[in-house]
Amino acid sequence: MASTFDPLLNPSNDSSTVINSPPPSNLTQDDLKRIAAYKAVEFVESGMVIGLGTGSTAKHAVDRISELLREGKLRDIIGIPTSTTTHEQAVSLGIPLSDLDSHPIVDLSIDGADEVDPSLNLVKGRGGSLLREKMIEGASKKFVVIVDESKLVKYIGGSRLAVPVEVVPFCCDFTRGKLEELFREAGCTAKLRMKSGGETAAVTDNGNYVVDLYLERDMGDLEAASEAILRLPGVVEHGMFLGIATTLIVAGKSGVTVRDRFG
Numbered sequence: 001m002a003s004t005f006d007p008l009l010n011p012s013n014d015s016s017t018v019i020n021s022p023p024p025s026n027l028t029q030d031d032l033k034r035i036a037a038y039k040a041v042e043f044v045e046s047g048m049v050i051g052l053g054t055g056s057t058a059k060h061a062v063d064r065i066s067e068l069l070r071e072g073k074l075r076d077i078i079g080i081p082t083s084t085t086t087h088e089q090a091v092s093l094g095i096p097l098s099d100l101d102s103h104p105i106v107d108l109s110i111d112g113a114d115e116v117d118p119s120l121n122l123v124k125g126r127g128g129s130l131l132r133e134k135m136i137e138g139a140s141k142k143f144v145v146i147v148d149e150s151k152l153v154k155y156i157g158g159s160r161l162a163v164p165v166e167v168v169p170f171c172c173d174f175t176r177g178k179l180e181e182l183f184r185e186a187g188c189t190a191k192l193r194m195k196s197g198g199e200t201a202a203v204t205d206n207g208n209y210v211v212d213l214y215l216e217r218d219m220g221d222l223e224a225a226s227e228a229i230l231r232l233p234g235v236v237e238h239g240m241f242l243g244i245a246t247t248l249i250v251a252g253k254s255g256v257t258v259r260d261r262f263g
């Protein structure tokens, strides 16, 4: 495992870092996710177009936005969901929705992440929604990432946990092999993601498959790795989000930090 850094104990020298008073110590991981999500929703203003993330952390943010709409504390919000799951959640909560075709510029996106490094580079997509997330969050003026402290790493992609890559179904084993070859020196094993039960490939919202890269060592220059992956025919997108997040909110047992990338 890549070692973790702890901005709660060792905040970066960003002037924007805010440390709130520590929450009670008996909080669960889900409580921490909710705390980070609620803090992020403080950035939402009436009239905004909001990218709605996917996963157990982002779900809390969507719940909170709908609560504030119901209470009349927010008005005229338009949500752009990053997955069919979030679309269904938002519809069930009565949040008005649209898409990037109608709103190519998103005011603010809020989403979780699987890994976050000190430069706010992310691994996303272990929940499988990386393509829509990258399209919507990449089109956002502000992208707030919300995590509990377990997601913080020194290097993304070196944790032996998956770096997901969305690939077309056509000859996916060929593409899987090419990806494994690309990162052979980093000790890469590339695996086609299967549905629970393990018989058939998991299918993304876009009708594609996911190849998970498991690396024994970090992949070195992330921009070079990103470009090499995207050059492979058969690859649609990967789950490394480099230079996209603008703000990070981390909830941990010792408090909450809010940090701007350009702080």
Ligand SMILES: O=C(CO)[C@H](O)[C@H](O)COP(=O)(O)O
Pocket: 053, 054, 055, 056, 057, 058, 111, 112, 113, 114, 123, 124, 125, 126, 127, 128, 129, 130, 133
């Ligand atoms: O990228 C994602 C889905 O594609 C999620 O944001 C990521 O997997 C984090 O999920 P969770 O908040 O459930 O830990």
